[in-house]
Amino acid sequence: MKSSRSRLLALVLSGVLTVTAACGGKSDNSDAAPAASGSTSAAASPEADARTELANAFNKLNGVTMAYSMTTESGTAGITKLTGSSDPATRANSGSMTITAQGQEITAEIITVGTDLYLKLGLPIPGLDPKKWMYVDGSKTSLSKLGLGNPDDPTNVKGLTDAIATVERTGAGAFKGTIDMTKRNLPASSAALIQEMGDAAKSVPFEATVGAEGYVASLTVKMPGAGQVPATTATTTFSDFGKPVSISKPAAADVQPAPAALLSQFA
Template sequence: MSITGGGYMGTSRAVLAGVAVCALLSTAACGKSDSPGAAPAGAGSTAAAAAGKTSAAPADARTELLDATAKTSGTTSSYTTEVISEGDKVSSGTGKIDPARHANSSKSEFFGQGAGSMEMVVIGTDLYLKMNMAFAGTAAGSWMHIDGQQAGSLTKLGINADDPANLSSLPAGLVSVEKTGPGSFKGILDLTRTPAGKATMQQLGDAAKQIDFRATVGDGHLVALMIIVPSAIQMPAYTTTLRYSDFGAPVTIAAPAGAKPAPPALLEALK
């Protein structure tokens, strides 16, 4: 969640991106919710911002939101993710983050086409992955290990050990932001300004420059972020929602016992 939607199992990279907290600043085919209750507090309509303009955000609203985002990224936390498409849940997940140890863990479930579940642990440059369905010639239900150094880097696979939702990309993509109430924000993102920009343009075209978002801040932390992506090209509309909690609480993230090296077919599929 990259701001990702993670989602349908149509491509190999979408599978891993979905596990990576629906990495927020990159996109994969998913869908939009028409349910008003799905949005964090303060959700409402956002006027379109002109593509390519520099940020029009009032300094106080922009600063408050980005400071809260940095505070969330800088401490241990728990999170939940949900992707909704055309009123249907596409995926959901839970996870924990320990940025000081460069570690995170997550469990994700996928619904509809390609239904299944995954678990992932990232510690430094090591990625551990377990799926309950066969994928790229691998057996279901067993832990696999991917050495990020051998794979080129986990970043190339859309994995960020310190920041699985890639919240650090938010400043680059922020076009406008408005504070709509205590702790509530709405605005526009230009996903082409983020590291996932090229892939985003291929999937969304010019729509990638005008992405609505809603955010909620509590006790100085970013506690909820919703990305609302319209339908474009061959992609359906989708909404990705992340919620954070348990800031500063102890987190235990350990390498799974008995993990075996991932087969070359899996590494090749993720390139």
Template sequence: MRNRTWIAALALAGCALLAAGCKANDTASPTASGSAGASATAKATRAADEVVAAAEKLRTTSFKFSATTAGVTVDGAADPVTKTATVEMAASMRLLMVDGQMYLKFPPGMPGADALGGGDKWVHLDPSKVSPDKLGVQDPTDPTGGYHTLKTATSVQKVGDRHYKGTLDLTKAPATAANAKRLSLMGDSAKAVPFDVTLDNEGRLSTMDMTMKINGSEVTAHTTFSDFGTRVTATRPAPSEVVEAPDRLYGTLGA
């Protein structure tokens, strides 16, 4: 069904919006020197702590982001404190989260948009019928889903100035609909997913790359973070610009 393609793209992109927060395992090679091994362990711990600190900032301040996964690009701005977010996807599909409510706007001329309640209107989604994670937003206080995802890291190494690499075990991510779908497509490869992050000069996340195997094919998710502290402005659409989501749309979302 063509409509499901748009929803799947949104969910996949939402899964790729990552931050960091993790505990490192000892990744040092065995050595004859106990002090050398202890030093390597200390370095790995410091690296993990620095990435954790960057992740925490994604939960306490507003920011802009851009993520590309499997050819699907998502741009947006989020404020985890006010739980406000604006997201624009491929072909101008838009998601608005404000005051605990969610609104979707489909691209002009999208096949099937009218049947889903769209057209030129915002479609209001009843939060009692569908949760944000059905749209790839795992937690309004962690709008990109990154903090919770990178808490699954099993190793972190500092490889350069404000540059880190490591491995994720995504089977340890929160049990949301988006994660369940991702895991079903990844199989055992979800237990060892390489990631690469860089921080800005204030210790905040700047870029994140993750390489996944989806149905046996390699998929790279690239995310950038910027404009920290910028006010995120989002207002509810006027009543005349809103229609209620039909049952068909909830069914498409798996609600």
């Protein structure tokens, strides 16, 4: 049986992002659906207008640098807080994570550049220098197996409009609706979780806001419980769109390989 600390290490590497992986999936770089032609005799419905506006706001995130902050609350299982920035052009992402679970708190720093992952944990691991970064070759161990999204989509929201089942405007720049998670292109672990949810996976509640610049400013998704995974609320905010982001790999002297025993938990 794994020790409590081993389970916490697993939580760190998976980022407690099973839910956020389920919320994301494929990266969609297509443009939003075009607005209705002016020659159309019937006016677009309020839901169609809301869907188009929200789709435009999500698609506007594609390819733009940004800062983000995510809080995932899984009942008594734990709380994860992740803040970071990303540069899709270089497929680079950096972030800091705090996980509170089982009465303990673990901090982690993460850098991804392409398929290269660098991780620094705020707790001692036998045989490792706590001041150095652990390196994981994502081309050999898929980042999705570690619960991490694509480097160019760290918060797993691109293409989310494909799965929106219902949507309505609740105010200026405010929306709510449901997401059909069965329509997402998911890693095997997340797909299995969605299957356990049954019909509830087809109408997962969400709320979103769109800022003055036309980008999605916040997204809250409330995933139902499934199996041993409790109901989870994930709230993400986005900011600093288009501002310069500088993310680089750590110097070779500051890097060490991640221990095989730790990575074996995600084989």
